[in-house]
Structures are given as C-alpha cells and as structure tokens.
Amino acid sequence: MMRLLAVLTAMVLFAPLAGAEPSSAVAFDVATVKLLAAADPARGEAIAKESKCAKCHGDAGVSDDPEDVNIAGMSASYIYKQLKDYQLKSRDDRDMFKKTRNLDDRQMADLAAWFASQAPAPVAADRNTDPAVLRLVFHGDPTRLLKACASCHGRDGRGGQFDHPALTGQYPEYFIYTLTEFKEEDRTNDIYSRMRHVAAALTEAEIEALAGYYGTTVPEEEE
Ligand code: HEC
Numbered sequence: 001m002m003r004l005l006a007v008l009t010a011m012v013l014f015a016p017l018a019g020a021e022p023s024s025a026v027a028f029d030v031a032t033v034k035l036l037a038a039a040d041p042a043r044g045e046a047i048a049k050e051s052k053c054a055k056c057h058g059d060a061g062v063s064d065d066p067e068d069v070n071i072a073g074m075s076a077s078y079i080y081k082q083l084k085d086y087q088l089k090s091r092d093d094r095d096m097f098k099k100t101r102n103l104d105d106r107q108m109a110d111l112a113a114w115f116a117s118q119a120p121a122p123v124a125a126d127r128n129t130d131p132a133v134l135r136l137v138f139h140g141d142p143t144r145l146l147k148a149c150a151s152c153h154g155r156d157g158r159g160g161q162f163d164h165p166a167l168t169g170q171y172p173e174y175f176i177y178t179l180t181e182f183k184e185e186d187r188t189n190d191i192y193s194r195m196r197h198v199a200a201a202l203t204e205a206e207i208e209a210l211a212g213y214y215g216t217t218v219p220e221e222e223e
C-alpha cells in the first residue's frame with residue numbers, strides 16, 4: 001500500500017515533466033526516409049485533386065492570392081513533416097488539421113512528392129537587396145548569436161536537407177506571419193527551437209525586410 005502511494009505521489013509530482021511535448025513527432029529515421037523515397041507524385045496529384053488543396057494553394061502549389069501559402073518546389077521531406085505536424089497538432093491550424101486528419105502516412109508522402117516536383121514561384125524582380133538584409137542572409141549577426149539564414153535554407157534560399165524549407169518564392173504576408181508566430185512561440189514545431197531562436201533575435205523591421213528579399217509577387221495572368 002505504501003509503495004503504491006509512493007508511486008502515485010511520484011506520478012503526480014512528475015506529471016508536468018511527462019507533459020512536456022516534443023516539438024514534432026517526425027524524425028527522419030530509416031522508415032520515414034524509405035517512405036519518402038517510395039512516394040509517387042502521380043498518386044499525390046490525384047490525392048491533391050480529391051482533397052481540393054488547390055482551393056488555397058493553387059493547382060500546382062502556387063496560389064494567385066498573395067494571402068495564401070506557396071508550397072511548390074519545397075522539399076518533400078519538409079512538406080511531409082508539416083502535414084504530419086498538422087495532423088498530430090504539433091503545428092496548430094484548423095484548415096490544415098481538417099485536410100490531414102484522414103490521410104495516412106503514405107498519402108501524405110505522395111502529396112509531398114507531388115508538390116515538391118512542381119516549379120516554385122520566382123523571386124520578385126525588385127527584391128530587397130539592402131546590404132543590411134544581405135548581411136543577415138549570408139553572415140547572420142554574431143553579436144546576437146544569429147546564424148546566417150543561408151546556412152540552413154541554402155545560399156539560393158531553395159532549402160537545405162530534411163526539415164530546412166525553401167524560402168524563395170514565398171508570399172511576404174505568410175513569411176511575416178509565420179516568423180512572427182515563431183517569435184511569439186505560437187508556432188513551436190521546429191525541432192531544437194532552431195527557428196524560434198532566430199525569430200526571437202530579429203526585429204519586426206528585419207522580418208519585413210527579409211520577406212522582401214525572399215518573397216515573390218502575384219504571378220502575371222496568362223494570356
Ligand atoms: C482552406 C484552405 C486550405 C486548404 C484547402 C489546404 N490548405 Fe494547406 N495551408 C493553409 C493555410 C492557411 C496554411 C498556413 C497555416 C499556418 O499558419 O500554419 C497552410 C499550410 C500548408 C503547408 C505548410 C506550408 C509551409 O510553408 O510551411 C503545407 C505543406 C500545406 N498547407 C499543404 C496542403 C495540402 C497538401 C493540401 C491538400 C491536402 C492543403 N494544404 C489544403 C490552407 C489550406
């Protein structure tokens with residue numbers, strides 16, 4: 001009886017610790033890498049049609065509404081991780097939870113392969129190339145322990161390995177929105193808090209300037 005009581009007391013005491021959620025349940029282990037390698041973009045295209053992803057992300061991952069999120073040309077591993085994070089609520093969004101809750105891992109991997117195979121939006125012709133922005137992108141700021149964006153997101157901003165997303169071709173509105181969410185700890189699905197640290201060190205003006213460097217503009221109407 002005493003032992004049971006001790007165990008129960010210990011459980012109550014350690015409950016807050018046990019409740020500390022990991023930032024994401026996705027790990028790029030052998031099973032996940034194999035799942036992604038076996039993914040089929042054609043199947044993904046069919047699932048995207050059925051699920052009406054185009055309503056918010058455009059037919060091929062580039063929307064004509066600058067308030068939406070472009071996902072074309074992002075790596076399959078990043079897209080897959082986000083879909084899984086929405087499904088498991090590591091990343092909180094009602095629309096995306098509804099869209100992912102009935103998908104299995106293979107369907108999400110297929111969707112990721114399809115959108116990854118599509119051409120990303122081009123960067124704006126008048127992108128912000130202010131020297132202060134370029135310094136943040138390519139050198140960071142050691143006085144703030146801020147690493148260069150390029151070290152994780154690629155020198156061309158087209159993304160790095162695994163969970164390092166492409167930034168080039170994103171709509172500025174979403175870019176600012178999601179960085180602000182990281183800054184305010186409303187988006188917490190970045191493993192090791194890598195983006196929360198970066199975003200916390202940036203000012204609002206710098207976030208806007210960076211959106212102007214990486215961002216795209218609404219595509220021209222096709223004649
Ligand atoms: C009703 C609108 C809507 C539909 C339909 C929709 N999405 Fe989304 N999607 C969003 C919004 C809004 C976000 C950004 C939410 C946030 O802030 O986390 C998002 C985010 C994403 C992201 C993360 C992008 C990034 O850069 O991190 C991916 C990947 C994605 N959606 C894929 C899909 C796929 C695949 C489908 C179809 C199965 C789909 N979405 C359907 C609205 C939608």
Ligand code: HEC
Nearest residue numbers: 147148149152163164165175178189190191194195198210
């Ligand atoms: C140490 C590596 C690292 C550095 C340095 C870094 N990032 Fe990130 N960034 C990440 C990771 C990892 C993610 C994806 C987190 C996740 O899993 O959702 C991310 C996500 C983002 C996103 C969200 C993309 C999307 O589509 O939702 C933006 C925007 C972003 N980073 C901008 C920047 C900018 C701007 C800089 C430079 C000031 C920067 N990052 C520096 C690792 C880094």
